[in-house]
Amino acid sequence: MQKTGNLVINLKALSANYRLFQDKVGDSCAVAGVVKADAYGLGLKTIVKALTALDCPQYFVATLDEAIQLRDVNAKAPVAVLGGLFHRAENDYLHHNITPILNSPDDITRWQDLAGQKSQMLPAFLHIDTGMNRLGLSADETSALLQGKTKFEGIEIKTIMTHFACADDKNHPLTKKQAHDFANIAQHFEQSQKSLANSPGLFRSDAHHHDMVRPGYALYGGNPTPETSNPMQAVVTLETRILQTRHCKEGESIGYGASHIFDQDSVTATIGMGYADGFQRRADKQKYVYYKGQSCPIIGRVSMDLVTIDLTHLTQKPQAGDMIEILGPHQTIDDLADTVGTIGYEILTSLGRRYTRTYI
Numbered sequence: 001m002q003k004t005g006n007l008v009i010n011l012k013a014l015s016a017n018y019r020l021f022q023d024k025v026g027d028s029c030a031v032a033g034v035v036k037a038d039a040y041g042l043g044l045k046t047i048v049k050a051l052t053a054l055d056c057p058q059y060f061v062a063t064l065d066e067a068i069q070l071r072d073v074n075a076k077a078p079v080a081v082l083g084g085l086f087h088r089a090e091n092d093y094l095h096h097n098i099t100p101i102l103n104s105p106d107d108i109t110r111w112q113d114l115a116g117q118k119s120q121m122l123p124a125f126l127h128i129d130t131g132m133n134r135l136g137l138s139a140d141e142t143s144a145l146l147q148g149k150t151k152f153e154g155i156e157i158k159t160i161m162t163h164f165a166c167a168d169d170k171n172h173p174l175t176k177k178q179a180h181d182f183a184n185i186a187q188h189f190e191q192s193q194k195s196l197a198n199s200p201g202l203f204r205s206d207a208h209h210h211d212m213v214r215p216g217y218a219l220y221g222g223n224p225t226p227e228t229s230n231p232m233q234a235v236v237t238l239e240t241r242i243l244q245t246r247h248c249k250e251g252e253s254i255g256y257g258a259s260h261i262f263d264q265d266s267v268t269a270t271i272g273m274g275y276a277d278g279f280q281r282r283a284d285k286q287k288y289v290y291y292k293g294q295s296c297p298i299i300g301r302v303s304m305d306l307v308t309i310d311l312t313h314l315t316q317k318p319q320a321g322d323m324i325e326i327l328g329p330h331q332t333i334d335d336l337a338d339t340v341g342t343i344g345y346e347i348l349t350s351l352g353r354r355y356t357r358t359y360i
Contacts, residue, residue: 002356004271004355005277007238007358008236008358009357009359009360011360014221015050017218017219021213021215026209029210029211032058035048036082040216040219042351043357044069045069045073048073048074049073058078058080058212061081063086064086064092064093067079071098079098083101084102084103084107087110090113101124101127103127111124111155122154123155124155125157125158126160126161127161128142130162130185132165146185157191158193159193159194159211160195182194194210194211197210197213199215222344223334230332234332236327236348240326241323242323243271245269245320246269248268250263250266269296270308271309272306274306275303276352276354282340286339289324289325290331292316298310309324
């Protein structure tokens with residue numbers, strides 16, 4: 001069955017990115033695989049198989065159901081749920097050998113209760129919030145913990161972790177503060193591994209590496225340090241098919257709302273892609289796609305299934321059935337994200353299911 005777009009996911013590039021992390025942190029630090037949100041939209045099962053072949057020692061997902069899906073691919077690999085210990089699902093963690101990340105005193109109490117019921121020690125990660133104010137023990141809760149008011153009977157804290165809020169901003173002062181606060185707290189957990197660095201944090205300082213790093217976006221080809229050239233290999237390319245070309249006359253309009261009026265006779269193409277396929281409707285800047293390396297501006301509004309582009313300037317014009325580059329050597333996920341005023345994470349995780357997906 002032929003679809004209008006081709007999404008190619010390069011597992012060799014993904015593997016090269018993972019090895020770059022390993023080289024960066026050295027033998028004393030583990031590199032985890034962050035595969036939440038269907039491995040950032042690229043297919044959890046296939047990505048986990050690729051990382052398993054690289055001896056990835058630990059996986060992170062967002063939800064319990066993602067962890068159970070991972071178990072279909074790898075029955076034994078350690079997997080931790082960033083979303084915490086889901087209520088009324090405590091036994092599911094135990095049954096599937098899934099480690100909860102304890103984000104609150106309530107998480108701790110419920111995991112302790114299960115340990116008591118089963119008369120066994122249960123493993124867990126402990127998340128300390130140092131500035132994100134999303135998940136994790138608050139400053140007051142952490143203080144109570146360090147004063148011994150929070151008890152961990154029946155729980156083995158395998159890893160203590162926190163998460164950077166602003167490490168993608170090279171000079172943001174919160175990054176240094178978070179690293180300092182985490183180091184002060186972590187010293188109270190001598191027997192536990194320490195995990196701090198996400199993708200940008202991994203590249204900012206070797207002092208952020210500790211025992212385990214958790215790169216996500218960079219694994220899939222995104223730039224972890226926006227102020228520099230991207231050290232990662234591109235994992236995703238995307239092209240889509242021209243459905244129709246047409247000649248439009250000066251003064252005519254195109255698309256919903258007649259938002260674009262032609263100031264000259266023009267040649268256009270309609271391509272099979274829209275916001276239902278992850279191509280964002282909003283735009284902070286002029287959006288472009290590429291034909292044989294030449295940029296073609298998008299004109300008119302992005303529709304659910306269709307986008308129109310201007311071919312007037314091209315000497316050699318494509319025809320219906322020809323392919324147009326959306327992501328590739330001339331436009332990265334970060335480039336496209338910048339034009340629509342979002343982040344590459346959203347581009348990746350929004351890639352639709354109407355493309356032919358090919359893994360190479």
